[in-house]
Amino acid sequence: xxxxxDLTIKKVHDGLLSKEFSALELAKEFFEYIAYKDKxxxxxxxxxxxxxxxxxxxxxxxxxxxxxxxxxxxxxxxxKDNMLIEGLPATAASKILENYRAAYDATVIEKLKKENxxxxxxxxxxxxxxxxxxxxxxxxxxxxxxxxxxxxGGSSGGSAAAVAAHMAVAALGSDTGGSIRQPASFCxxxxxxxxxxxxxxxxxxxxxxxLDQIGPxxxxxxxxxxxxxxxxxxxxxDATSVDLNLESGIWNLEKVRKLKIGLPKEYFVAGLDKEVExxxxxxxxxxxxxKIEFKEISLPHTKYALSCYYIIMPAEASANLARxxxxxxxxxxxxxxxxxxxxxxxxxxxxxxxxxxRIILGTFVLSSGYYDAYYAKAQKVRRLIKNDFDETFKEVDxxxxxxxxxxxxxxxxxxxxxxxxxxxxxxxxxxxxxxxxAISIPVKTELPVGFQLIGKPFCEADILSLGQFYxxxxx
Amino acid sequence: MSVIDKKTLEHLAELARxxxxxxxxxxxxxxxxxxxxxxxxxKELNTEGVEPLSGGVxxxxxxxxxxxxxxxxxxxxxxxxxxxxxxKNQFPExxxxxxxxxxxxx
Numbered sequence: 001x002x003x004x005x006d007l008t009i010k011k012v013h014d015g016l017l018s019k020e021f022s023a024l025e026l027a028k029e030f031f032e033y034i035a036y037k038d039k040x041x042x043x044x045x046x047x048x049x050x051x052x053x054x055x056x057x058x059x060x061x062x063x064x065x066x067x068x069x070x071x072x073x074x075x076x077x078x079x080k081d082n083m084l085i086e087g088l089p090a091t092a093a094s095k096i097l098e099n100y101r102a103a104y105d106a107t108v109i110e111k112l113k114k115e116n117x118x119x120x121x122x123x124x125x126x127x128x129x130x131x132x133x134x135x136x137x138x139x140x141x142x143x144x145x146x147x148x149x150x151x152x153g154g155s156s157g158g159s160a161a162a163v164a165a166h167m168a169v170a171a172l173g174s175d176t177g178g179s180i181r182q183p184a185s186f187c188x189x190x191x192x193x194x195x196x197x198x199x200x201x202x203x204x205x206x207x208x209x210x211l212d213q214i215g216p217x218x219x220x221x222x223x224x225x226x227x228x229x230x231x232x233x234x235x236x237x238d239a240t241s242v243d244l245n246l247e248s249g250i251w252n253l254e255k256v257r258k259l260k261i262g263l264p265k266e267y268f269v270a271g272l273d274k275e276v277e278x279x280x281x282x283x284x285x286x287x288x289x290x291k292i293e294f295k296e297i298s299l300p301h302t303k304y305a306l307s308c309y310y311i312i313m314p315a316e317a318s319a320n321l322a323r324x325x326x327x328x329x330x331x332x333x334x335x336x337x338x339x340x341x342x343x344x345x346x347x348x349x350x351x352x353x354x355x356x357x358r359i360i361l362g363t364f365v366l367s368s369g370y371y372d373a374y375y376a377k378a379q380k381v382r383r384l385i386k387n388d389f390d391e392t393f394k395e396v397d398x399x400x401x402x403x404x405x406x407x408x409x410x411x412x413x414x415x416x417x418x419x420x421x422x423x424x425x426x427x428x429x430x431x432x433x434x435x436x437x438a439i440s441i442p443v444k445t446e447l448p449v450g451f452q453l454i455g456k457p458f459c460e461a462d463i464l465s466l467g468q469f470y471x472x473x474x475x
Numbered sequence: 476m477s478v479i480d481k482k483t484l485e486h487l488a489e490l491a492r493x494x495x496x497x498x499x500x501x502x503x504x505x506x507x508x509x510x511x512x513x514x515x516x517x518k519e520l521n522t523e524g525v526e527p528l529s530g531g532v533x534x535x536x537x538x539x540x541x542x543x544x545x546x547x548x549x550x551x552x553x554x555x556x557x558x559x560x561x562x563k564n565q566f567p568e569x570x571x572x573x574x575x576x577x578x579x580x581x
Contacts, residue, residue, distance in 0.1 A: 103561035196532050210530025239537040307514045318491060325492070327576060329565035339579050340492070348494030356493055357506060363491045364479065364507070377517055379527035384520075386528055419509050435532040457532045 004033055004166045009223040012169055013071045016063060023056035023063075023074030027118055030076045034120070034167045042142045043152075043162040045081050046089050047121035052076070055118045062116070072115040072230055078168035080159050081122035082129055083214065084203040085109050092205045093137035094127045096330045096350035106203020107238065108172060108214050108231040115230055120168055123158030127352045128321065129179055129207045131155050132424045135415055136354045143411070144186060146448055150408040153183030159217045160187040164448075170218040170227055174204055176211045177309055178404070178428025181440035181452060184217055185403035188448030190467070191217045192224045193428075195458045196435035197242035199228075200235030208316035209240075211309075211432040221441060221467035225250065228460060244458060251465035257290065259462060262297035262396035267427055273406040279449035280402050283441070286474050287400075287466070295396055299388040304381050305430040310422055311365045311378035312433070318362025321355065357418065386434040389454075397462055399454040402427050403440045407447045427452065439463045441470060479507050 007015075015021050021029075031049055038044055059074030079085060082092040084102035086109075091097045105113065112119075126136035134142045134157025142157045144150040145165035152161040156173030160183035163171050173180040175193035184191025192215045199214045206212060216227035234243040263284070268277075288294065326332040326346030333345035351359070365374035392399065404424055414421040431438045431452075437460045440450040453463040484504055488495045495503065568575040 100565065103565060196530070239539075240531055242533055301520075304517060304520060307517050310510065311514065322492075326567065328562070329567070332567040336577055338577055342577050343492040344494040347492055348496070351493070353499070356495070356499075357503060359491050359493060360484070360487050360503065361507060361510065363487045364483075364511075367487065367490065374514065376527060377522060379529060380522035380525040381517060381520060382530075383525050383528035384522070417509075418506050419513060422510075435530065 007169050008219050009071060009075050009169055009226050012075045016074050023059035024053060027052045027056040027076055030120055037165055037167055040148060041145050041161050041165050042140055043123050043158045043167055044121045045091060045124050045139055048088055048119060052118045052120055055116060058116050070115045071226055072117045074116060074118060076118045076120050076169050078120055078123045078159055078162040078171035080125055080156050080173050082125060082174060082205040083172060085119060088122060092128045093125045093139055095138045096324050098331060100330050107200035107235045111231050123162055125158055126155035127355050129155040129174055129176055130354045130358055132182055132421050134158060136352055138352055144408045146188060149410055151411055153186035153408060155179040156217060157183045160184055160189055163189045163217050163219060170216060170223050172214060173217050174212055174214050176207045177313060177432050178425040180215050180217060181428050181438060182404050182425060184440040185450030186408035186448060188442045189217055189219060190221050190224045191440040192228055193438050194228060194460060195437040197240050198232045198244060200238040200241045202235055202237035206320040208313040209320060210316060211313060221464055221471050225464045249461060250468060253469060256465050256469050257292055259292060259397040259466060261292060261294050262392055262399045263294060264297050264299045264399060264401060266299050266302035267401040275407055276402050276449050279443040279445050280451045283443050283451040287470055290469055297392050297396060299392060301384045301388050302430060305385055305433060306426050308378045308381040309429040309433060311374050314358040314362030315366050315375050318359045321359055382433050385430055389434045389436060393456045398466060401452045403450040403452045407449050437463060439467055441467050479511060
C-alpha cells in the first residue's frame with residue numbers, strides 16, 4: 001500500500017494511472033489520517049468528505065472508461081478558508097463570518113473543479129489573513145507539525161501545516177505581505193506567490209486588494225508549477241488579472257545557467273538568525289555548484305518597506321472590511337436599537353483584536369489631516385521600492401534572499417507586541433509592494449528554514465526552473 | 476506626524492463604526508503609538524516629485540462596456556455573484572419573505 005508521506009501531485013497521478021490506488025481510496029485514506037493527525041496540529045477548520053468523494057469518483061469513472069485524466073485529477077487538496085467553495089463555509093477565521101456559506105466558487109476553485117481536483121477541506125488562518133502566526137484565528141490556533149510548541153507561520157498557517165503534516169498533497173494559500181512564503185519557510189514546504197495579476201482574486205475574501213495574490217503551497221517546486229499553471233490566467237471577474245503570454249515551461253539546465261542571481265546586501269544584515277544565515281548560505285553554495293553567476297546588488301529603500309506596507313495594507317483593509325456591517329450576510333449583533341448601533345455593535349463584537357487594530361490604523365492614515373503625511377507618503381515610497389527592483393532587474397534575473405529573519409517562533413512569543421509580529425515579514429513585504437513573483441523553497445535543516453527567489457514580473461518560469469534544479473541537487 | 480490621543484481614537488472608532496470597550500482602549504492606544512512611532516522613519520526620506528504608486532504591475536486602466544450583468548440562466552447555473560437569489564439566502568434576518576433591518580430613521 002502507498003504511504004501518504006511520499007505523495008506529491010506527480011506521484012498521485014502516476015499511482016492513479018497504474019491503478020495502485022483509486023481516487024476514492026486515496027481520499028478516504030487522507031480523511032482517516034486527518035482524523036488522527038489533525039487533533040494535534042489543528043490545520044483544518046472544515047472537512048468536506050461528501051464533496052471530496054463525489055469529486056474523487058469522477059476521476060475513478062474517467063479512469064475506468066479509459067479516458068485521459070489531467071495531472072490534478074483526483075489529487076486531494078486543502079484550501080485556505082478565505083476562498084469560496086460553493087456551499088461550504090468561508091469564515092476567513094472570523095466570528096463575523098462564522099455562519100456564512102459561500103454562494104459561488106472562487107475562480108481558482110472553478111478552474112480546479114474543471115480539473116477534477118479533490119478538496120478535502122478548508123484550512124485555518126489569521127483572521128482575514130491578518131497575521132504571521134495563525135494565532136489570530138477566532139477558531140483556535142494551528143501548530144507547527146515539526147515542533148508543536150511553535151507556530152506554523154501565517155497567515156496561511158493551516159494550509160502550510162496541512163501539507164507539511166501530509167494531511168493534503170498540496171494546498172492553496174493567499175499572500176498579501178508574505179502569507180504564503182513565511183508559513184512555507186516555517187513548515188518546510190514550497191510556497192509560491194505569483195506576480196500580481198497572474199491569478200484571479202475573484203472569490204478571495206479581500207484583505208488589501210493591491211497586494212493580495214492566491215498561490216500554491218506544495219511539497220516540491222514541480223508541484224508548485226503544476227498548481228500555478230492550473231489556476232493562473234485572465235478572468236473577466238477580476239479587472240486586475242492579466243492576459244498572460246508567459247511561458248509555462250521549465251528551462252533546461254543550459255538556460256538556467258544563463259540566469260544571473262543578485263544578492264541584495266540589505267537582506268543580509270545583523271540580526272539575521274544564525275540558523276537562517278547558515279541555511280541560506282547552504283542554498284547559495286548549492287546553486288553556485290550549478291555554475292550560475294551571482295552578483296551583489298543593492299535595494300536601497302528596503303528598510304522603508306515595513307512602514308510603507310503597514311500604512312497601505314491597513315488603509316485598504318479598512319475599506320475592504322467596511323462590507324462586514326451585519327446587514328447583508330454574516331453575523332449580526334442582537335441588541336441594536338437603530339442602524340448605527342447595529343453597525344458598531346456587530347463590528348465591535350465580531351471582529352477580533354488584530355482586525356479592529358488594523359481597521360482603526362487604516363482609518364487613521366486615510367483620515368482628513370493625516371492622509372498626506374501617511375497614505376500619500378507611503379504610495380510614493382512604494383514607487384521608490386518598485387523602482388529599486390526595476391533598476392536591479394536590468395542587471396540580474398533573480399534575487400535571492402532569506403524568507404523570514406528567524407525559523408518558526410514559539411506559540412505566544414509575539415502575540416502581545418504587534419510590532420514584533422509585523423517585523424517577521426520584513427523580507428517578504430517588498431515583493432508584494434512591487435507586485436513581483438517569489439517562491440520560498442525549504443533548505444534541509446532540523447527546524448525548517450526556507451530561502452526566497454524573487455523573479456521579474458510574470459517570469460514565474462525563471463524562479464520555478466531554478467528552484468527545480470536546486471531541488472534535484474539538494475536531495 | 477502627530478501622536479494619537481484618546482479623543483482621536485474615539486473619533487476613529489466612530490468613523491470605522493466599531494464599538495470599543497473601555498478596557499481595550501488603553502492597549503490599543505499604546506499599540507497604535509508604537510506603530511505610528513515606527514512610521515516616523517519615513518520622514519527622513521525625500522519623496523518630492525515622486526509619482527505615487529497605487530499598485531499593480533501593468534498600471535493600465537481597464538475598461539469595459541457599461542452593461543448590466545443580470546442573472547441569466549447560464550450565470551445562475553454557474554453560480555455567479557449576479558445571481559441575486561443566492562445572495563439573498565445569506566441575509567441574517569428575514570420575515571415573511573422580506574429582508575429585515577433595524578429602523579433607519581429615528
